[in-house]
Amino acid sequence: MMRSAQPLAGTAGKHSTNDETYLEEALRAGPSGSHIVVFDARSFSAAAGNRFMGKGTENVSRYKEATLLYLDIPNIHAVRESFDGLRSLCLSPASDKWFSLLEGTQWLAYVSLILKSAIMITRYMRLKRDNVLIHCSDGWDRTSQLTSLSQLMMDPYYRTIDGFIVLVEKEWLSFGHKFRQRLGHPNYLQDRSPVFLQFLDCIHQLLNQHPSAFEFNMDFLLTIADHLNMAWFGTFLCDSDMERHDCCLLANTLSLWAHILAEKSKFLNPKYVDISEPIVPVTNIRRLRLWEEYFLRYDFTGLFQDSRLLERSSDTNQLSSHSGPLSEDTVVWMANEKAAECCFCQQRFSAFKRKHHCRACGRIFCHNCSRHSLSLPKLGYIDPVRVCDHCFRKEMHPS
Numbered sequence: 395m396m397r398s399a400q401p402l403a404g405t406a407g408k409h410s411t412n413d414e415t416y417l418e419e420a421l422r423a424g425p426s427g428s429h430i431v432v433f434d435a436r437s438f439s440a441a442a443g444n445r446f447m448g449k450g451t452e453n454v455s456r457y458k459e460a461t462l463l464y465l466d467i468p469n470i471h472a473v474r475e476s477f478d479g480l481r482s483l484c485l486s487p488a489s490d491k492w493f494s495l496l497e498g499t500q501w502l503a504y505v506s507l508i509l510k511s512a513i514m515i516t517r518y519m520r521l522k523r524d525n526v527l528i529h530c531s532d533g534w535d536r537t538s539q540l541t542s543l544s545q546l547m548m549d550p551y552y553r554t555i556d557g558f559i560v561l562v563e564k565e566w567l568s569f570g571h572k573f574r575q576r577l578g579h580p581n582y583l584q585d586r587s588p589v590f591l592q593f594l595d596c597i598h599q600l601l602n603q604h605p606s607a608f609e610f611n612m613d614f615l616l617t618i619a620d621h622l623n624m625a626w627f628g629t630f631l632c633d634s635d636m637e638r639h640d641c642c643l644l645a646n647t648l649s650l651w652a653h654i655l656a657e658k659s660k661f662l663n664p665k666y667v668d669i670s671e672p673i674v675p676v677t678n679i680r681r682l683r684l685w686e687e688y689f690l691r692y693d694f695t696g697l698f699q700d701s702r703l704l705e706r707s708s709d710t711n712q713l714s715s716h717s718g719p720l721s722e723d724t725v726v727w728m729a730n731e732k733a734a735e736c737c738f739c740q741q742r743f744s745a746f747k748r749k750h751h752c753r754a755c756g757r758i759f760c761h762n763c764s765r766h767s768l769s770l771p772k773l774g775y776i777d778p779v780r781v782c783d784h785c786f787r788k789e790m791h792p793s
Contacts, residue, residue, distance in 0.1 A: 399533035405451035470587035512543035
């Protein structure tokens with residue numbers, strides 16, 4: 395398996411003798427009778443359009459025993475629009491025509507297309523014993539998705555925790571996926587696109603269909619997804635290894651992998667069976683599922699709706715009569731599963747609108763309603779801790 399960026403062919407049809415020689419040597423190193431299959435992640439029209447910018451795709455007539463296949467995977471801008479639509483849908487309380495609206499985002503259709511492409515690459519390598527070259531436009535977005543998924547399907551090592559870490563380090567970090575730009579750095583908003591999150595969703599589909607083939611569980615994927623933008627760790631900062639080296643991230647930040655390996659038992663899959671066979675997912679969209687554990691983790695409309703209706707009156711009475719600690723040194727925290735919305739503004743929580751406990755009264759609020767911090771020595775908090783706006787005003791203006 396080889397990967398690259400698109401060749402600089404242009405409208406003049408330029409070619410590189412070094413590239414041709416390189417692929418010929420790869421063909422010689424492969425099994426007798428094998429071929430070179432070039433997988434272009436773009437559509438034919440997209441590749442043709444890039445010719446007018448001095449780029450393009452391979453002229454396979456110049457490569458010995460070579461075939462070119464287009465995979466028609468949408469670019470980063472289409473993925474961003476799809477994700478934005480899915481995010482808006484998950485934040486919306488409306489449930490009418492939910493599945494039609496979900497289909498309209500095209501998110502699962504894109505996931506299905508990426509999985510189909512990875513399966514095609516796997517079959518050419520495993521069954522036909524061919525050499526493959528994979529690229530998209532620049533070689534660090536769709537290319538990383540396809541090389542990672544193909545290796546994970548073929549090699550059981552990459553389905554372990556240690557192996558998955560190696561896979562991400564190798565195919566995403568070392569090959570220069572632009573995490574800073576894709577995760578929405580203010581200087582690169584037009585380049586924002588959840589390409590890596592889409593890859594994690596593909597792994598989620600594999601884990602859902604093959605629950606015993608992975609050493610790690612769903613919490614492992616969720617932990618990685620959660621820490622993409624948190625900046626608690628330096629793993630996904632910057633756009634390349636060179637930038638991470640120049641910023642001395644290895645010396646100045648902690649690694650997410652160190653955190654995961656230190657708590658490895660939390661991420662182990664009890665159903666795991668170490669098998670050497672490749673895994674092949676069903677890619678039909680009716681067999682794929684929305685990653686509810688990520689996108690709907692704070693949506694309690696189904697699971698807790700009935701209990702909330704029954705308990706709403708009693709909870710409301712209890713909260714209205716209890717606007718502070720039960721005593722000077724005791725606070726009873728509201729249970730997370732009891733809170734589907736902010737106790738003050740009543741906006742619903744979601745994967746993008748997080749919950750925050752007020753340390754003074756124990757109730758749950760959104761970020762906007764709990765932006766202040768106070769020192770609460772009577773409750774054991776010497777350093778300032780998060781409190782809700784009501785408790786902050788009560789403390790600052792007792793009268």
